[in-house]
Amino acid sequence: MAYKTPAAxxxxxxxxxxxxxxLSEVTAxxxxxxxxxxxxxxxxxxxxxxxxxxxxxxxxxxxxxxAVVAGDPAKEIEICGESRAxxxxxxxxxxxxxxxxxxxxxxxxxxxxxxxMIEDTKKVEDTKKVEVGANVLxxxxxxxxxxxxxxxxxxxxxxxxxxLLDGADVAMLNSLGISRVHVFGKPVCAVMSTGDEVVDAGxxxxxxxxIFDANRPALKACAERHCSSVVDLGIAGDTExxxxxxxxxxxxxxxxxxVTSGGVSMGDADLVKPFLEKRGKVHFxxxxxxxxxxxxxxxxxxxxxxxxxxxxLPGNPVSSYVTFNLVVVPALRKLAGWQxxxxxxxxxxxxxxxxxxxxxxxxxxxxxxxxxxxxFAYSDPGASEASALALVAKSTGFQRSSRLLSLxxxxxxxxxxxxxxxxxxGSRVSCxxxxxxxxxx
Amino acid sequence: MAYKTPAAxxxxxxxxxxxxxxLSEVTAxxxxxxxxxxxxxxxxxxxxxxxxxxxxxxxxxxxxxxAVVAGDPAKEIEICGESRAxxxxxxxxxxxxxxxxxxxxxxxxxxxxxxxMIEDTKKVEDTKKVEVGANVLxxxxxxxxxxxxxxxxxxxxxxxxxxLLDGADVAMLNSLGISRVHVFGKPVCAVMSTGDEVVDAGxxxxxxxxIFDANRPALKACAERHCSSVVDLGIAGDTExxxxxxxxxxxxxxxxxxVTSGGVSMGDADLVKPFLEKRGKVHFxxxxxxxxxxxxxxxxxxxxxxxxxxxxLPGNPVSSYVTFNLVVVPALRKLAGWQxxxxxxxxxxxxxxxxxxxxxxxxxxxxxxxxxxxxFAYSDPGASEASALALVAKSTGFQRSSRLLSLxxxxxxxxxxxxxxxxxxGSRVSCxxxxxxxxxx
Numbered sequence: 001m002a003y004k005t006p007a008a009x010x011x012x013x014x015x016x017x018x019x020x021x022x023l024s025e026v027t028a029x030x031x032x033x034x035x036x037x038x039x040x041x042x043x044x045x046x047x048x049x050x051x052x053x054x055x056x057x058x059x060x061x062x063x064x065x066x067a068v069v070a071g072d073p074a075k076e077i078e079i080c081g082e083s084r085a086x087x088x089x090x091x092x093x094x095x096x097x098x099x100x101x102x103x104x105x106x107x108x109x110x111x112x113x114x115x116x117m118i119e120d121t122k123k124v125e126d127t128k129k130v131e132v133g134a135n136v137l138x139x140x141x142x143x144x145x146x147x148x149x150x151x152x153x154x155x156x157x158x159x160x161x162x163x164l165l166d167g168a169d170v171a172m173l174n175s176l177g178i179s180r181v182h183v184f185g186k187p188v189c190a191v192m193s194t195g196d197e198v199v200d201a202g203x204x205x206x207x208x209x210x211i212f213d214a215n216r217p218a219l220k221a222c223a224e225r226h227c228s229s230v231v232d233l234g235i236a237g238d239t240e241x242x243x244x245x246x247x248x249x250x251x252x253x254x255x256x257x258x259v260t261s262g263g264v265s266m267g268d269a270d271l272v273k274p275f276l277e278k279r280g281k282v283h284f285x286x287x288x289x290x291x292x293x294x295x296x297x298x299x300x301x302x303x304x305x306x307x308x309x310x311x312x313l314p315g316n317p318v319s320s321y322v323t324f325n326l327v328v329v330p331a332l333r334k335l336a337g338w339q340x341x342x343x344x345x346x347x348x349x350x351x352x353x354x355x356x357x358x359x360x361x362x363x364x365x366x367x368x369x370x371x372x373x374x375x376f377a378y379s380d381p382g383a384s385e386a387s388a389l390a391l392v393a394k395s396t397g398f399q400r401s402s403r404l405l406s407l408x409x410x411x412x413x414x415x416x417x418x419x420x421x422x423x424x425x426g427s428r429v430s431c432x433x434x435x436x437x438x439x440x441x
Numbered sequence: 442m443a444y445k446t447p448a449a450x451x452x453x454x455x456x457x458x459x460x461x462x463x464l465s466e467v468t469a470x471x472x473x474x475x476x477x478x479x480x481x482x483x484x485x486x487x488x489x490x491x492x493x494x495x496x497x498x499x500x501x502x503x504x505x506x507x508a509v510v511a512g513d514p515a516k517e518i519e520i521c522g523e524s525r526a527x528x529x530x531x532x533x534x535x536x537x538x539x540x541x542x543x544x545x546x547x548x549x550x551x552x553x554x555x556x557x558m559i560e561d562t563k564k565v566e567d568t569k570k571v572e573v574g575a576n577v578l579x580x581x582x583x584x585x586x587x588x589x590x591x592x593x594x595x596x597x598x599x600x601x602x603x604x605l606l607d608g609a610d611v612a613m614l615n616s617l618g619i620s621r622v623h624v625f626g627k628p629v630c631a632v633m634s635t636g637d638e639v640v641d642a643g644x645x646x647x648x649x650x651x652i653f654d655a656n657r658p659a660l661k662a663c664a665e666r667h668c669s670s671v672v673d674l675g676i677a678g679d680t681e682x683x684x685x686x687x688x689x690x691x692x693x694x695x696x697x698x699x700v701t702s703g704g705v706s707m708g709d710a711d712l713v714k715p716f717l718e719k720r721g722k723v724h725f726x727x728x729x730x731x732x733x734x735x736x737x738x739x740x741x742x743x744x745x746x747x748x749x750x751x752x753x754l755p756g757n758p759v760s761s762y763v764t765f766n767l768v769v770v771p772a773l774r775k776l777a778g779w780q781x782x783x784x785x786x787x788x789x790x791x792x793x794x795x796x797x798x799x800x801x802x803x804x805x806x807x808x809x810x811x812x813x814x815x816x817f818a819y820s821d822p823g824a825s826e827a828s829a830l831a832l833v834a835k836s837t838g839f840q841r842s843s844r845l846l847s848l849x850x851x852x853x854x855x856x857x858x859x860x861x862x863x864x865x866x867g868s869r870v871s872c873x874x875x876x877x878x879x880x881x882x
Contacts, residue, residue, distance in 0.1 A: 016816075037642060038658040042878055055843075056652075062843070064706055086638025086679075088650045104706050105638060105756065107650055151844045158846065166877050168848035171659035171758050175652075175845055179643025197527025197546060201478060202620025209529045209548055211497075211616075217479040218612035238527075265505055265545050315546065317612050346811035347830050349822065361817055370787035371831070373871035375457075376802055376858040381790065381831075381869040383824045389788050389831035389869065390812070390822075402496075402503070403592045404616055405599065407609035417817040428822040428830065430814035436607050437483055 010273075010285030015326070015361065018287045018297065019342065022331050025283070025299055025309060029337040030185035030256070037173040041165045042225075043183035044337030049159040051176055054149035059108045060085075062144045066099040066121060066130060067112035070139040076129045077136065083109050099130065108145060115144035152176065162339040184337030187256035189223040191216050192233035192246055194263035194272060195315060200235070214317040214404065215261040219324055223259070225435060226332040231255060238263070240271050247279065251300065251308055256335055258308055259328060262315030264294040272296060272312040280310065290360040291319035291401035295327065316401040322363050322413065325434055343432040348391040348412070350427050356419040365410035366393040368431065393431055411436050451714075451726030456767070456802065459728045459738065460783065463772050466724070466740055466750060470778040471626035471697070478614040482606050483666075484624035485778030490600040492617055495590035500549045501526075503585045507540035507562060507571060508553035511580040517570045518577065524550050540571065549586060556585035593617065603780040625778030628697035630664040632657050633674035633687055635704035635713060636756060641676070655758040655845065656702040660765055664700070666876060667773040672696060679704070681712050688720065692741065692749055697776055699749055700769060703756030705735040713737060713753040721751065731801040732760035732842035736768065757842040763804050763854065766875055784873040789832040789853070791868045797860040806851035807834040809872065834872055852877050 013021075032046035061067065061083075068077065074097050081092040082101035094100050094111035102108065102115055116139065122131040152158060158172055159165075165183070173181060198213045199206050206212070213235060223230045231253060236243045250258045263272040264285070273296055276282050280300030287295045296312030311328050313320040326343065333341035354364055371389045381389060393414055396406045412431040416423065423429060454462075473487035502508065502524075509518065515538050522533040523542035535541050535552035543549065543556055557580065563572040593599060599613055600606075606624065614622060639654045640647050647653070654676060664671045672694060677684045684704075691699045704713040705726075714737055717723050721741030728736045737753030752769050754761040767784065774782035795805050812830045822830060834855055837847045853872040857864065864870060 038661065041662045055845075062841075064711075084638075085636060085652075086648065086650055103711075105636075105652065146841075146843055151841070152846065158849070164878060167659050167662040168762060168845065168851065168877075170662045171655040171762060171848065172845045174642040174658045175655035175758060177642045177644075177647070177653040179641075195526060195546075197525075200620075201615040201618045203618075206618070207527065209527050211526075211546070212618040214612040214616035217615045218608045220479065221482045221608040221611045270505075270544075317616060321609060321612060344811060345814050345816065347814040348812075349830065350819075370785060370874075371789075373786050373788040373869075375786065375871055376856045378791075378858070378864050378868045378870045380865070380867070381828065383827070385869065386824070386831065387822065387827035389790065390827065391830070391832075400587075400592070402587055404496075404609065404613045405593065407612065408599070410609065415817045417819070423819050424821075426821070427819045428814075428826065429819045430816055433811075436609075437605060 012286045012288045013284045015287060015289050018284055018295070019327060019330060021283050022297055022327055023334055023341065025307065026331055026334040030187060030335050032182045032184045034180045035183045036180050037170060037178055040173070040181055040183050041167060041170055043165055043186070045159055045161055045163045045165055046182040046184050046337060048157050048161050049173065049178065049181060051152045051154055051156045051158050052178070053176060054154045055152040055175060056146050056148060058148055060146050061102040061104060061106050061108060061115045062146055063115055063117045064103050065115045065117040065144065067094055067102045067108050067115050068099045068136045068139070069094060069096050069112060070114035070136065070141045070143060072096045072136045075133060076124055076131050079128045079130060081109065083107055113141040113145065114139045117144065162337065164338065186226065186228035187332050187335040188229050188231065188254060189227045189257045189259060189332065190231035190233050190250045190253070190255040191219045191223065192258070192260045193235045194238065194243065194260055196238040198235050198262065215315070215320045218317065218321060219259055219261065222321070222324055223332065226329060226336060238271065240275055243271055243275055247300070251302060255308055257328065257331060258310045259313060259324065260311070261313040261320040264296045264312040264314060276310060276312065288360055290357050290362040291316060292323040293360065295323045317404050318401045318406055321407055326363065326432070329435060343434070346391065346431055346433065347428055348393040348431045350414070350423060350425055350429055351392050351394040353425050354395060354414060354416055354423045356416055356421060356423065358420055359418060361418050362399070362416040363413040364399055364416050365396045365406045366412050366414050366431065367396060367409050368393055368412045393429060410434060453727045453729045454725045456728060456730050459725055459736070460768060460771060462724050463738055463768055464775055464782065466748065467772055467775040471628060471776050473623045473625045475621045476624045477621050478611060478619055481614070481622055481624050482608060482611055484606055484627070486600055486602055486604045486606055487623040487625050487778060489598050489602050490614065490619065490622060492593045492595055492597045492599050493619070494617060495595045496593040496616060497587050497589060499589055501587050502543040502545060502547050502549060502556045503587055504556055504558045505544050506556045506559040506585065508535055508543045508549050508556050509540045509577045509580070510535060510537050510553060511555035511577065511582045511584060513537045513577045516574060517565055517572050520569045520571060522550065524548055554582040554586065555580045558585065603778065605779065627667065627669035628773050628776040629670050629672065629695060630668045630698045630700060630773065631672035631674050631691045631694070631696040632660045632664065633677055633699070633701045635677045635679065635684065635701055637679040639676050639703065656756070656761045659758065659762060660700055660702065663762070663765055664773065667770060667777060679712065681716055684712055684716055688741070692743060696749055698769065698772060699751045700754060700765065701752070702754040702761040705737045705753040705755060717751060717753065729801055731798050731803040732757060733764040734801065736764045758845050759842045759847055762848055767804065767873070770876060784875070787832065787872055787874065788869055789834040789872050791855070791864060791866050791870055792833050792835040794866050795836060795855060795857055795864045797857055797862060797864065799861055800859060802859050803840070803857040804854040805840055805857050806837045806847045807853050807855050807872065808837060808850050809834055809853045834870060851875060
């Protein structure tokens with residue numbers, strides 16, 4: 001019996017180098033497509049969007065009221081017609097002593113240059129007049145009027161290529177009558193578990209030495225927010241034949257990114273690395289990080305020349321979760337057209353002492369909390385108050401890579417440099433934001 | 442012709458009171474259901490989850506290597522068998538002078554109490570022995586071993602009722618073999634636009650005085666992240682009959698929250714308030730806020746006694762976007778079981794001077810940026826450095842409620858109190874986080 005240690009052959013690469021290698025293999029984003037403007041959010045724009053018209057396209061009223069000539073000295077003004085949003089009487093001409101009823105958003109009739117709010121007027125009983133007091137006399141031209149192009153000007157670039165679209169962008173596009181835009185497609189990701197010891201939760205039978213698969217369901221959940229679809233390849237077990245079949249399936253299914261978990265550490269049952277060596281190109285097989293040291297990255301070329309990215313994540317559930325977010329997510333984002341695909345980095349203050357690892361930089365899971373505020377209060381923050389404005393990073397406790405509770409509520413990773421000793425509580429540290437649902441943060 | 446001003450009849454309520462009223466009408470969250478643990482993320486848990494088993498359920502190896510008796514003085518140790526994750530030979534007993542090959546996650550054979558890493562050993566050629574040097578002599582019991590229940594203990598409550606589930610929670614549940622959990626359902630929301638002046642982007646014909654509907658598509662996009670489904674009721678125009686038909690449709694379709702935009706301000710074409718008065722109960726019809734003053738909230742009771750919430754949002758696209766996020770989103774969240782449904786409040790520092798409105802508190806749209814950090818750097822933040830740890834709020838510019846560009850990239854709202862003058866740049870202010878896709882923040 002031979003105890004091969006395939007991983008021993010790999011050079012340990014720093015995380016920065018690993019990320020650079022991965023992103024350099026994503027040579028282009030997915031093809032873009034015409035997407036209806038109503039459902040384009042969460043996609044990245046593949047064109048500059050230029051306003052095809054002015055908003056508003058003519059001077060319109062900002063309020064419900066009466067269109068007048070600003071500076072008109074009359075105290076009672078005769079109503080000569082009405083202009084409603086969508087229904088405008090083109091024959092009306094407003095002059096001094098006259099006004100026109102207008103609703104919010106309605107075009108100003110000819111002659112009028114300001115609008116007096118309905119709240120500032122009073123109908124004169126049994127007449128066609130309104131009392132305006134000194135309101136109109138004191139007005140300047142343009143009051144309560146939105147001028148042509150003052151919200152968006154025809155020809156103005158309102159959204160740049162590379163923008164990740166959200167609800168507000170949907171509003172902008174639709175307001176301009178733009179019904180579809182070019183956006184990048186999102187990648188297809190496939191997820192597989194390895195190892196004979198793994199069974200699905202809810203499986204009818206579990207052997208005495210088997211464990212439930214935590215990784216595949218969690219990675220699928222994490223992949224979903226960045227992908228057009230996520231394929232579940234199931235559990236490959238520990239035989240090369242099954243692994244090969246599933247990888248070929250992924251290649252045929254036009255999967256962009258294949259993610260496996262388990263089978264990449266030092267044991268002789270760890271088939272993933274040797275298989276990837278044979279079938280494609282392994283770019284790295286060990287990364288200087290904790291958790292996640294056995295992280296493996298390979299590419300397999302299709303007959304058409306296009307490459308499938310393959311990430312061999314460690315089997316420990318915390319390691320697979322951390323490496324997925326740290327290294328796989330940027331690849332998925334770059335494929336989806338993101339211009340800054342890496343996790344966002346920010347400064348925070350530690351709430352606890354954090355022990356350093358002497359050999360590897362560590363990604364310590366923390367719960368970031370926001371600096372407290374009182375509603376509608378503002379103040380000049382003196383030096384003494386300034387530190388209360390920092391985000392605070394609270395450790396999730398014991399960080400062993402099998403301890404899933406270290407991920408509970410975690411919304412960021414503190415980047416802990418390798419070293420001896422500890423980072424004291426109250427230190428400024430660098431953190432990476434985990435992509436979690438917005439409840440947490 | 443009479444210019445009724447129905448809105449004039451309404452008392453202006455403060456935002457806090459409006460929110461309280463809305464949330465008090467959400468008397469219970471949606472019914473919970475059994476959800477497969479693989480797809481439970483983005484739902485709120487309706488039960489405490491207690492670990493039904495220990496993880497691990499027996500002592501297991503943390504590494505690939507050889508299970509030994511800690512303190513064994515032998516320098517070469519005989520391999521007496523192997524224990525692989527999932528395949529364990531129950532007959533093996535390890536004693537001094539002997540060891541057993543183990544893979545990561547495999548159970549420790551009887552007698553063994555520690556594991557020496559494969560990297561720290563060397564196979565002795567043509568024998569069944571490994572050289573361990575002084576490694577094992579120096580070991581203490583438990584080294585490289587995960588003890589029973591040390592990651593999760595049977596009976597421990599690992600997730601509390603009310604938790605919004607995410608990828609890491611999916612991992613926890615599955616690791617325990619839990620294949621389904623009780624989660625709250627999400628609400629059904631319906632969205633409608635009013636006004637004869639409104640047409641859809643992409644419409645074949647647009648009248649000279651018509652504008653494109655920016656609200657309905659944007660509100661649908663915003664509603665989607667909090668709802669099980671979003672119903673598009675189209676454009677109601679300015680006739681009461683059509684409005685009535687659509688509202689009855691929503692009532693029949695089991696819509697929980699109906700959102701209209703437009704038709705709630707002071708004009709006589711503004712049908713929404715009078716219709717809601719007739720059909721249900723209007724709780725408020727004017728709110729002391731900018732933008733969003735005409736915001737209207739009503740409930741309509743169904744025959745079964747259950748209520749549909751109706752929000753009449755203003756027609757200006759910025760007003761509808763802001764009021765939706767500020768007031769409708771908390772209602773949707775409470776229906777989905779969130780325990781803290783309001784937008785998150787935090788302190789930030791203003792990058793620009795912000796003018797105050799003398800009459801109304803204002804929600805000034807800003808882009809929050811994170812405090813910069815250098816990767817893996819940590820330091821003791823002196824008083825001088827502390828202010829660099831604050832989030833900075835940059836205004837999106839001119840805040841008129843028709844100017845959609847004031848929403849571009851905005852990820853928060855500064856709560857500006859009513860007042861004269863300005864809040865200077867560099868002030869500490871209170872902000873509310875907008876629920877936007879994670880790219881922005």
